[in-house]
Amino acid sequence: MNHSTEHPLHETLLHDALHAHVRESGGAAGAGLAGLADEALRVARRRQRLARAGVGLVAAALVTTAWVAAADSAPPRAHVVQPATGDGTGKATPISLLPVTSSVEHACPEGSGGYTEPATATQPASCVHADRARGMTDVRVASAKAEKSTADGTWQVEVTLGPADRTRFAALTGSLAEAPLPRNEFAIIIDGELWGTPYVASAITGGRFEIVGAHVGDLTGATAHDLALRLDPGR
Template sequence: MNDSTEHPLHETLLHDALHAHVRENGGHAAAPYLVGLADGALQVARRRQRLARAGVGIAAAAVVATAWVAIADGATQHAHVVQPAAGGAGNTEKAALISILPVTSSTEHACTRGGGGYTVHASATHPAFCVHADRARGMTDVRVTSAKAEKSTIDGTWQVEVTLSPADRTRFATLTGSIAAAPSPRNGFAIVIDGKLWGNPFVTSSITGGRLEIVGAFVGDLTSASAHDLALRLDPGR
């Protein structure tokens, strides 16, 4: 499905215009507010469009949050972000599922056709590589209890933090504990969503907190838009 059906034109134009302004005036003090407004408008538009496709009406009235931002030429404009009111109708679409699979091999080339594995295509910064994982030993079709997009406090890159249910938290701790002492790359696990590799982290000990961060195949792969979109797809409360 293309972007024109994912969110209304107004929010698309607002998102693109605000992000373009931030790129052109990156050092301006209002830049963080512009980015937040753009991302919020786009996220709300996606949610509203999903509700419309599912035939679900929004029961409660929407509230409008208005922020004043100073732009580079000294003029002042209004930027409007519409947020659903508390108690609005929920999304009836099912949230996407995650599979967490222990890695068996990782090689620097695309996977061969019919050979299984998950291909990460080459980019300007890294070669293509193929990851094979063991579904029999892994956690398949896991529904998380929450998902949120956020910026790393360490390097400022975007990531999606997901929280597992108590039962899956125990399974995850057992899985990560079982691979922690293995040699690389078998001390890593593949995060697979909709048949695509979204992460390949390595562990040195059991992870008992029930939380994991999705950063993409490589740190820095996610943008603000892609992180928020992924979090919306995974969050059962969307």
């Protein structure tokens, strides 16, 4: 018997021939033959449906097996853990840019309101105080990206301010440019921590500056990318 998915032509022709014979001859015997023909056709059609379903199941199984094989044969991918962004709500972490008012060589006493610049192998810790009233507080930057410095190969985060903050930043840095050290510096504060105190030689009108850490070379590739994502989760 043909088990293909085509119509069961043999059973259909037999069924039609028997019914034609019944119509011509009549009688109980003819009716019985017609009943047998109907049952044979039902069986053939059931077999056809099962065959089609079987083909579908085999095809689905083949597709699934092929997909799993492709996945298994793919080269292993490194497990990448993305650092947390912003404040956990998908919003960018704000940054404050504050004029430095003083810097003394010791860690800040608790409750002094200053920001401690940690010690290095060549210099002691410093306590930096800044003026929040004159500074720019809780600024959300337009963009931030981690990159290596072309000058010395150290990691940094390049920050770009939006148009309104760019104007304010130009005015702030312009007012610091003529002051003596350390009052020609501005403190970069993120989440209450000091991330640098760059000095200003003239007004910064492009709205762009770099974060290198409290000291040049503090940032690694991982910490630079982490900081960039915190400041600019939309990247």
